[in-house]
Amino acid sequence: MSKNKLTFEYCDQLVKDFEKAVEHPIVGKSSVYYTGVDLGTAFVVLAVLDENYKPVAGAYRYADVVRDGMVVDYIGAINIVRELKQELEEKLGTELLYAAAAIPPGTDALDSGAVKNVVQAAGFELTNLLDESTAANGVLKMENGAVVDIGGGTTGISILKDGKVVYVADDPTGGTHFSLVISGAYKLPFADAEKYKRDPMNHKELLPVLKPVVEKISSIINRHIKDYDVKEISLVGGTCCLSGIEEIIEKKTGIYTHKPQNPMFVTPLGIALSCGQKIIE
Numbered sequence: 001m002s003k004n005k006l007t008f009e010y011c012d013q014l015v016k017d018f019e020k021a022v023e024h025p026i027v028g029k030s031s032v033y034y035t036g037v038d039l040g041t042a043f044v045v046l047a048v049l050d051e052n053y054k055p056v057a058g059a060y061r062y063a064d065v066v067r068d069g070m071v072v073d074y075i076g077a078i079n080i081v082r083e084l085k086q087e088l089e090e091k092l093g094t095e096l097l098y099a100a101a102a103i104p105p106g107t108d109a110l111d112s113g114a115v116k117n118v119v120q121a122a123g124f125e126l127t128n129l130l131d132e133s134t135a136a137n138g139v140l141k142m143e144n145g146a147v148v149d150i151g152g153g154t155t156g157i158s159i160l161k162d163g164k165v166v167y168v169a170d171d172p173t174g175g176t177h178f179s180l181v182i183s184g185a186y187k188l189p190f191a192d193a194e195k196y197k198r199d200p201m202n203h204k205e206l207l208p209v210l211k212p213v214v215e216k217i218s219s220i221i222n223r224h225i226k227d228y229d230v231k232e233i234s235l236v237g238g239t240c241c242l243s244g245i246e247e248i249i250e251k252k253t254g255i256y257t258h259k260p261q262n263p264m265f266v267t268p269l270g271i272a273l274s275c276g277q278k279i280i281e
Contacts (some may be wrong), residue, residue, distance in 0.1 A: 008234070008258055011139045014269055015262050018047060018055040025057035025091040026050075033092070035099040036135075036272030037081060037119050039071065041152025042175060042194070042238055046084045047268040048096065055269070057092055059084045071114040081122035084240035099124035102267065104149075105131040105156040105168030108273045116280070132159030133272035134165050136236045140260075145232035146225055148249075149267060150239040152176050155217055157224045169224045175239035177213050185209050203243035215247055218252035225253075233257040238264040 030050035038045040045060040057262055063080050064073070071077055089096055101119045119126050119192035133147040133156050140147060143163045149156040152175040159167040175197070221233065233255050235246055240263035250257035260266050 008140060008260060010141060011263050015179055015265050017271055018058055018265055019262060021048075022060075023053040024056040025088070026055075027092055027107055029156065030056070032098065032277065033094065033096050034114070034272050034275035035085075035088075035096050035124065035126070035277060036268045036270070037099050037101045037114060037122075038132075038268035038271055039077060039081075039101070040238060041154075043264065044077070044080045044084065045265065045279055046081070046088060046266040047265065047272040048088055048092070049269075049272045049275075051271055057088050058265075058268075059087055060210065060264075071118060074114065074118065077118045078121045081118060081124075085122055085124070087201065095174050097125050098127050098275055098279075100128035100135075100271045102130050102132045102135045102271045104132050104151070104154050104170040126280045127276050127278055128271075129280065130266065130271070131158065131165075131168060132156050132267050133168065133236075135274060136234075136267045137165075138270035138273045139266050140234050140270075142232065142234060142235070142272055144230075145234065146221070146228075146230045146255075148221055148230065148233055148235050148237075150174055150217060150235065150237040150245075152239065155220055156237075157221060159225060159226075159230060167224070167228065171220045171224075173213070173217055173220060174237075175277055177216075178210050178239065178242070181208065181210060181213055197242075200241070200243060207242070207244045207248075208275040210242065211248060214242075214248045215252055218249050221249065222253055225255075230255055235259045236263045240264075 036047040048057040246259040
Protein backbone atom coordinates (compact mmCIF):
# COMPACT_ATOMS: atom_id res chain seq x y z
CA MET A 1 0.00 0.00 0.00
CA SER A 2 1.36 3.39 -0.95
CA LYS A 3 1.76 6.22 1.49
CA ASN A 4 -0.89 8.17 -0.38
CA LYS A 5 -3.47 5.54 0.53
CA LEU A 6 -2.48 5.39 4.19
CA THR A 7 -4.95 8.00 5.36
CA PHE A 8 -6.43 6.30 8.45
CA GLU A 9 -9.30 8.77 8.12
CA TYR A 10 -11.80 6.67 10.10
CA CYS A 11 -9.37 6.37 13.01
CA ASP A 12 -8.51 10.06 13.20
CA GLN A 13 -12.16 11.13 12.91
CA LEU A 14 -13.30 8.67 15.61
CA VAL A 15 -10.59 9.90 17.98
CA LYS A 16 -11.52 13.51 17.26
CA ASP A 17 -15.20 12.78 17.96
CA PHE A 18 -14.25 11.01 21.19
CA GLU A 19 -12.12 13.92 22.39
CA LYS A 20 -15.12 16.21 21.88
CA ALA A 21 -17.37 13.78 23.76
CA VAL A 22 -14.94 13.68 26.70
CA GLU A 23 -15.25 17.46 27.02
CA HIS A 24 -18.96 17.63 26.18
CA PRO A 25 -20.85 14.33 26.69
CA ILE A 26 -23.71 13.73 24.25
CA VAL A 27 -26.88 13.07 26.22
CA GLY A 28 -29.44 11.33 24.05
CA LYS A 29 -31.90 8.47 23.93
CA SER A 30 -29.71 5.58 22.88
CA SER A 31 -31.31 2.21 23.64
CA VAL A 32 -27.97 0.85 24.85
CA TYR A 33 -24.45 2.06 25.60
CA TYR A 34 -21.20 0.19 25.02
CA THR A 35 -18.14 0.89 27.17
CA GLY A 36 -14.50 0.10 26.53
CA VAL A 37 -12.36 -0.27 29.65
CA ASP A 38 -8.63 0.18 29.08
CA LEU A 39 -6.51 -0.61 32.16
CA GLY A 40 -3.22 1.00 31.22
CA THR A 41 0.02 1.31 33.14
CA ALA A 42 -0.28 5.10 33.31
CA PHE A 43 -3.97 5.75 32.67
CA VAL A 44 -7.30 4.00 33.07
CA VAL A 45 -9.58 5.07 30.21
CA LEU A 46 -13.30 4.48 29.73
CA ALA A 47 -14.80 5.13 26.29
CA VAL A 48 -18.59 5.08 25.84
CA LEU A 49 -20.36 4.57 22.49
CA ASP A 50 -24.07 4.72 21.70
CA GLU A 51 -26.21 2.11 19.93
CA ASN A 52 -24.70 3.19 16.61
CA TYR A 53 -21.17 2.88 18.01
CA LYS A 54 -20.62 6.64 18.00
CA PRO A 55 -18.66 8.27 20.86
CA VAL A 56 -20.89 9.94 23.46
CA ALA A 57 -18.70 10.19 26.56
CA GLY A 58 -15.37 9.27 28.05
CA ALA A 59 -13.17 9.72 31.07
CA TYR A 60 -9.63 8.88 32.11
CA ARG A 61 -7.47 9.05 35.20
CA TYR A 62 -3.79 8.68 35.95
CA ALA A 63 -3.27 5.45 37.87
CA ASP A 64 -0.59 3.12 39.18
CA VAL A 65 -2.62 -0.08 39.33
CA VAL A 66 -0.99 -1.89 36.40
CA ARG A 67 2.71 -2.58 35.88
CA ASP A 68 4.29 -4.31 32.90
CA GLY A 69 0.82 -5.12 31.63
CA MET A 70 -0.26 -6.87 34.84
CA VAL A 71 -2.81 -5.74 37.45
CA VAL A 72 -0.85 -5.18 40.68
CA ASP A 73 -3.42 -3.19 42.67
CA TYR A 74 -6.65 -5.11 42.27
CA ILE A 75 -8.76 -3.07 44.71
CA GLY A 76 -7.35 0.21 43.40
CA ALA A 77 -8.22 -0.78 39.82
CA ILE A 78 -11.79 -1.69 40.80
CA ASN A 79 -12.26 1.60 42.64
CA ILE A 80 -11.00 3.71 39.72
CA VAL A 81 -13.15 1.91 37.13
CA ARG A 82 -16.19 2.12 39.43
CA GLU A 83 -15.65 5.85 40.05
CA LEU A 84 -15.19 6.62 36.36
CA LYS A 85 -18.29 4.53 35.57
CA GLN A 86 -20.37 6.50 38.09
CA GLU A 87 -19.00 9.81 36.79
CA LEU A 88 -20.05 8.96 33.24
CA GLU A 89 -23.43 7.63 34.33
CA GLU A 90 -24.16 10.94 36.05
CA LYS A 91 -23.18 12.88 32.94
CA LEU A 92 -25.27 10.68 30.62
CA GLY A 93 -28.18 10.24 33.02
CA THR A 94 -28.28 6.49 32.54
CA GLU A 95 -26.73 3.26 33.83
CA LEU A 96 -23.83 1.79 31.87
CA LEU A 97 -24.41 -1.96 31.77
CA TYR A 98 -22.10 -3.47 29.17
CA ALA A 99 -18.34 -3.26 28.86
CA ALA A 100 -15.47 -4.91 27.04
CA ALA A 101 -11.85 -4.97 28.17
CA ALA A 102 -8.43 -5.89 26.81
CA ILE A 103 -5.09 -7.35 27.87
CA PRO A 104 -1.57 -7.12 26.40
CA PRO A 105 -0.93 -9.58 23.53
CA GLY A 106 0.02 -13.07 24.65
CA THR A 107 -0.85 -12.56 28.35
CA ASP A 108 -4.30 -14.16 28.37
CA ALA A 109 -3.15 -17.11 30.49
CA LEU A 110 -1.57 -14.77 33.04
CA ASP A 111 -3.86 -11.80 33.55
CA SER A 112 -7.17 -12.20 31.74
CA GLY A 113 -8.89 -13.36 34.93
CA ALA A 114 -7.77 -10.30 36.89
CA VAL A 115 -8.93 -7.86 34.20
CA LYS A 116 -12.25 -9.68 33.88
CA ASN A 117 -12.81 -9.55 37.63
CA VAL A 118 -11.93 -5.85 37.84
CA VAL A 119 -14.51 -4.92 35.21
CA GLN A 120 -17.21 -7.10 36.72
CA ALA A 121 -16.50 -5.97 40.30
CA ALA A 122 -16.83 -2.35 39.14
CA GLY A 123 -20.44 -3.09 38.16
CA PHE A 124 -20.28 -3.93 34.45
CA GLU A 125 -21.53 -6.96 32.56
CA LEU A 126 -18.43 -8.06 30.64
CA THR A 127 -19.19 -8.89 27.01
CA ASN A 128 -15.76 -9.25 25.43
CA LEU A 129 -12.10 -9.64 26.37
CA LEU A 130 -9.49 -9.31 23.63
CA ASP A 131 -5.85 -8.35 23.21
CA GLU A 132 -5.01 -4.64 23.06
CA SER A 133 -3.46 -4.57 19.60
CA THR A 134 -6.39 -6.43 18.07
CA ALA A 135 -8.73 -3.96 19.77
CA ALA A 136 -6.75 -1.04 18.37
CA ASN A 137 -7.04 -2.45 14.87
CA GLY A 138 -10.82 -2.23 15.17
CA VAL A 139 -10.21 1.52 14.85
CA LEU A 140 -7.17 1.46 12.55
CA LYS A 141 -8.69 -1.08 10.16
CA MET A 142 -5.33 -2.24 8.84
CA GLU A 143 -5.34 -5.23 6.51
CA ASN A 144 -1.61 -5.98 6.36
CA GLY A 145 0.99 -4.56 8.72
CA ALA A 146 1.86 -4.27 12.38
CA VAL A 147 0.00 -2.57 15.21
CA VAL A 148 2.50 -1.50 17.87
CA ASP A 149 0.93 -0.59 21.21
CA ILE A 150 3.52 1.21 23.37
CA GLY A 151 2.10 1.51 26.85
CA GLY A 152 3.61 2.45 30.16
CA GLY A 153 5.26 -0.87 30.92
CA THR A 154 5.25 -2.93 27.74
CA THR A 155 5.28 -2.78 23.95
CA GLY A 156 2.69 -5.03 22.36
CA ILE A 157 2.96 -6.04 18.73
CA SER A 158 0.30 -7.62 16.54
CA ILE A 159 1.06 -8.54 12.94
CA LEU A 160 -1.89 -8.65 10.58
CA LYS A 161 -2.36 -10.43 7.29
CA ASP A 162 -5.59 -9.91 5.35
CA GLY A 163 -7.08 -8.28 8.44
CA LYS A 164 -6.35 -11.27 10.68
CA VAL A 165 -3.83 -11.40 13.51
CA VAL A 166 -1.12 -13.94 12.65
CA TYR A 167 1.42 -13.11 15.37
CA VAL A 168 1.41 -11.38 18.76
CA ALA A 169 4.17 -10.45 21.19
CA ASP A 170 4.63 -8.30 24.27
CA ASP A 171 7.99 -6.94 25.45
CA PRO A 172 8.73 -5.18 28.78
CA THR A 173 9.78 -1.77 27.46
CA GLY A 174 7.58 1.32 27.44
CA GLY A 175 6.82 4.70 28.92
CA THR A 176 8.08 3.77 32.38
CA HIS A 177 11.54 3.48 30.87
CA PHE A 178 11.14 6.96 29.39
CA SER A 179 10.37 8.30 32.85
CA LEU A 180 13.35 6.51 34.40
CA VAL A 181 15.68 8.07 31.82
CA ILE A 182 14.19 11.53 32.41
CA SER A 183 14.45 11.05 36.17
CA GLY A 184 18.14 10.23 35.87
CA ALA A 185 18.97 12.91 33.31
CA TYR A 186 17.17 15.74 35.10
CA LYS A 187 17.64 14.53 38.70
CA LEU A 188 13.87 14.44 39.19
CA PRO A 189 11.74 12.15 41.36
CA PHE A 190 10.01 9.52 39.23
CA ALA A 191 6.56 11.12 39.68
CA ASP A 192 7.87 14.49 38.54
CA ALA A 193 9.57 12.88 35.56
CA GLU A 194 6.21 11.35 34.59
CA LYS A 195 4.54 14.78 34.66
CA TYR A 196 7.39 16.38 32.73
CA LYS A 197 7.13 13.71 30.07
CA ARG A 198 3.39 14.20 29.59
CA ASP A 199 3.69 17.92 28.81
CA PRO A 200 3.86 18.32 25.00
CA MET A 201 5.78 21.57 25.49
CA ASN A 202 8.75 19.49 26.69
CA HIS A 203 8.77 16.93 23.88
CA LYS A 204 11.17 18.69 21.52
CA GLU A 205 13.70 18.99 24.34
CA LEU A 206 13.15 15.41 25.52
CA LEU A 207 13.31 13.62 22.17
CA PRO A 208 17.16 13.51 21.98
CA VAL A 209 17.28 12.34 25.62
CA LEU A 210 14.77 9.56 24.97
CA LYS A 211 16.06 8.58 21.52
CA PRO A 212 18.07 5.56 22.83
CA VAL A 213 14.92 4.11 24.41
CA VAL A 214 12.90 4.71 21.23
CA GLU A 215 15.67 3.01 19.26
CA LYS A 216 15.47 0.04 21.64
CA ILE A 217 11.73 -0.17 20.98
CA SER A 218 12.53 -0.03 17.27
CA SER A 219 14.91 -2.97 17.64
CA ILE A 220 12.17 -4.90 19.47
CA ILE A 221 9.81 -4.21 16.57
CA ASN A 222 12.45 -5.30 14.05
CA ARG A 223 13.06 -8.54 15.95
CA HIS A 224 9.39 -9.49 15.97
CA ILE A 225 8.55 -8.54 12.39
CA LYS A 226 11.66 -9.94 10.68
CA ASP A 227 9.92 -13.11 9.51
CA TYR A 228 6.91 -11.26 8.13
CA ASP A 229 6.36 -9.02 5.13
CA VAL A 230 5.34 -5.89 7.06
CA LYS A 231 4.78 -2.84 4.86
CA GLU A 232 3.34 -0.44 7.42
CA ILE A 233 3.38 0.15 11.17
CA SER A 234 0.74 1.97 13.18
CA LEU A 235 1.61 3.24 16.66
CA VAL A 236 -0.92 3.37 19.50
CA GLY A 237 -0.72 3.73 23.27
CA GLY A 238 -0.09 6.70 25.51
CA THR A 239 3.70 6.57 25.21
CA CYS A 240 3.35 7.26 21.47
CA CYS A 241 2.11 10.76 22.32
CA LEU A 242 5.80 11.72 22.40
CA SER A 243 6.26 14.09 19.47
CA GLY A 244 8.61 12.66 16.85
CA ILE A 245 8.61 9.06 18.08
CA GLU A 246 7.13 7.87 14.78
CA GLU A 247 9.97 9.43 12.79
CA ILE A 248 12.66 7.59 14.78
CA ILE A 249 10.83 4.27 14.50
CA GLU A 250 10.31 4.70 10.77
CA LYS A 251 13.99 5.48 10.27
CA LYS A 252 15.19 2.50 12.35
CA THR A 253 12.75 -0.02 10.86
CA GLY A 254 12.73 1.32 7.31
CA ILE A 255 8.95 0.85 7.29
CA TYR A 256 6.32 3.55 6.86
CA THR A 257 5.05 4.39 10.36
CA HIS A 258 1.74 6.08 11.09
CA LYS A 259 0.66 7.68 14.37
CA PRO A 260 -2.97 8.70 14.98
CA GLN A 261 -3.62 12.22 16.21
CA ASN A 262 -4.08 10.96 19.79
CA PRO A 263 -2.73 7.41 20.08
CA MET A 264 -3.79 7.10 23.74
CA PHE A 265 -7.47 6.82 22.79
CA VAL A 266 -7.24 4.33 19.91
CA THR A 267 -7.19 1.16 22.04
CA PRO A 268 -10.05 2.11 24.42
CA LEU A 269 -12.19 3.05 21.41
CA GLY A 270 -11.35 -0.26 19.77
CA ILE A 271 -12.31 -2.07 22.96
CA ALA A 272 -15.65 -0.23 23.03
CA LEU A 273 -16.28 -1.13 19.37
CA SER A 274 -15.89 -4.80 20.31
CA CYS A 275 -18.50 -4.53 23.06
CA GLY A 276 -21.93 -6.11 22.60
CA GLN A 277 -24.66 -7.54 24.80
CA LYS A 278 -23.55 -11.17 24.97
CA ILE A 279 -22.27 -11.51 28.53
CA ILE A 280 -19.13 -13.47 29.48
CA GLU A 281 -19.77 -15.58 32.56
